[in-house]
Amino acid sequence: MVVAGPPSSGKTAVIKQMIRHLGERDRVAYLKIDVVAAFEDEEIRKEFGIPARKVYSGDMCPDHMGIMITEDAVSWAEREGASVLIIESAGLCLRCTPYLSGALGICVISSLAGTHAPLKMAPMITFSDVCVVTKTDLISQAEKEVFRESIRRVSKDMDIVETNAIQGTGLKYLYRILDSAPVCGDAGSLELRGTPPLGVCTVCVGKKKAGWRNHFGVIRRLEDDDNIFNGE
Amino acid sequence: MRFSDGITVTVCPGRNRDGRPENFEPIDIAPGDTLSIVGPTGSGKTAFINDIEVFAQGDTVTGRRVLVNGEAPPDEFVRNPARKPVAMITQNTKCLMDLTVTEFLSMHVSTRENLLDNAVGEAIDLANHFTGEGIDADARVSSLSGGQTRSLMIADAVVISDTPILLLDEIENAGIFKEEVVARLKRRRKAVIFVTHDPYVSLLSDRRIVMRGGEVRSVLRPGGSESEALERVRQIDCKMAEIRERIRMGEIIGGVPL
Numbered sequence: 222m223v224v225a226g227p228p229s230s231g232k233t234a235v236i237k238q239m240i241r242h243l244g245e246r247d248r249v250a251y252l253k254i255d256v257v258a259a260f261e262d263e264e265i266r267k268e269f270g271i272p273a274r275k276v277y278s279g280d281m282c283p284d285h286m287g288i289m290i291t292e293d294a295v296s297w298a299e300r301e302g303a304s305v306l307i308i309e310s311a312g313l314c315l316r317c318t319p320y321l322s323g324a325l326g327i328c329v330i331s332s333l334a335g336t337h338a339p340l341k342m343a344p345m346i347t348f349s350d351v352c353v354v355t356k357t358d359l360i361s362q363a364e365k366e367v368f369r370e371s372i373r374r375v376s377k378d379m380d381i382v383e384t385n386a387i388q389g390t391g392l393k394y395l396y397r398i399l400d401s402a403p404v405c406g407d408a409g410s411l412e413l414r415g416t417p418p419l420g421v422c423t424v425c426v427g428k429k430k431a432g433w434r435n436h437f438g439v440i441r442r443l444e445d446d447d448n449i450f451n452g453e
Numbered sequence: 454m455r456f457s458d459g460i461t462v463t464v465c466p467g468r469n470r471d472g473r474p475e476n477f478e479p480i481d482i483a484p485g486d487t488l489s490i491v492g493p494t495g496s497g498k499t500a501f502i503n504d505i506e507v508f509a510q511g512d513t514v515t516g517r518r519v520l521v522n523g524e525a526p527p528d529e530f531v532r533n534p535a536r537k538p539v540a541m542i543t544q545n546t547k548c549l550m551d552l553t554v555t556e557f558l559s560m561h562v563s564t565r566e567n568l569l570d571n572a573v574g575e576a577i578d579l580a581n582h583f584t585g586e587g588i589d590a591d592a593r594v595s596s597l598s599g600g601q602t603r604s605l606m607i608a609d610a611v612v613i614s615d616t617p618i619l620l621l622d623e624i625e626n627a628g629i630f631k632e633e634v635v636a637r638l639k640r641r642r643k644a645v646i647f648v649t650h651d652p653y654v655s656l657l658s659d660r661r662i663v664m665r666g667g668e669v670r671s672v673l674r675p676g677g678s679e680s681e682a683l684e685r686v687r688q689i690d691c692k693m694a695e696i697r698e699r700i701r702m703g704e705i706i707g708g709v710p711l
Contacts, residue, residue: 333549335549335550336550358541358543358545358546359545359546359547360546360547360548360549361546361547361548361549361557361606361609362534362540362561362606362609362610362614362616363548363557363558363560363561363564363609363613364548364549364550365534366534366535366561366564367560367561367563367564369533369534369535370564381532382532383532383534388503390503390506390507391507391531391532393512394528394532
């Protein structure tokens, strides 16, 4: 299972509830992908006594990192005797979708992010199987409804679960989805659900000058504000 | 099922913290009812209203079941905030958006179908009956006081959400006219459940649910037996409000004001 969502959206709180639920039946392993620092693995190991680890991407994009190590992670979880592996993304890029074919994709968004947030995170939402909206106990009824409408605009039939993840309210609908999640096949055959953004230019290999005139490869000018790159 | 037709919610017993069955007759909550939930901190008050908020079906820590018109409600009632027959308003509930009162309420109206044109005006008018600090239609929601915000949210739930049941979690310190809230919600056939430590709110309610150790210990129906106490507590409450106002205006309170 891949859990994605922006920083501080409540991914770890949702995952802890998932572990509590899944732990009744399955042995769960947990992997956190982050850039320079993460503590969630220690927290989860201490609280649940399950195999938990982290990996830092450092200079690499964390979602790129996640894509690279997926197969290794599945083998690690198997060696640990786990039947479920939960991968938590760093949650930095709203365009990458680290979700995998054959593995449940869970998107976690905080309702505090504002009613336009779902529109800004469209790819992260549309490629997921279920969208968990956290911290709904803190916002007004009106904003809750508009937030939901906003998700529906991005993905009309998205399964939306609203929760106060610390208390675990409303998560029974997520558990239903977890309980009927598909069994992931051979780790070597996993595929990404979406295509990651293009990233092949001289910035990607370390050139620090700003401005498109200083670079070559996939470049953009201010006027080229299109979502699709059409080549130079 | 339309909300305005009125629904009855029934809370059925679950288990206490030691896993023993709770011993109370199922509690019916019908349109116009006023209940308060009382008990020490940690006695299970919040768990009780959370059960109602999520329409528990034996799947929360308390094991209670909450029925709508005698049956388990459809998923839609729980999952879609626009269809949910319950609105919970707590001290934590906030309007995050930087909008005016009118824009905020209009935004809510825009997600609804079949609303009267004057819903925004009606909601502001109702909110102004709940608070002494006037709410201006052009004021920014983010600049409202705690009392104004709570008043606006209650009015929003009543007029725009048209929610049959309101759960108000410890809102007594927010500076709202409690008696006015109780009377107007009753007149509009809304049920209201207070989680409260406030004697006046407790005495204003038709029923008191007494919590202890995670279970419903008893359900009191004082009838008229507390009317003298209610009157006295009302006077004290008024007096307290008056003193609060004088302190706010910078007065020295000499003598014994009560």
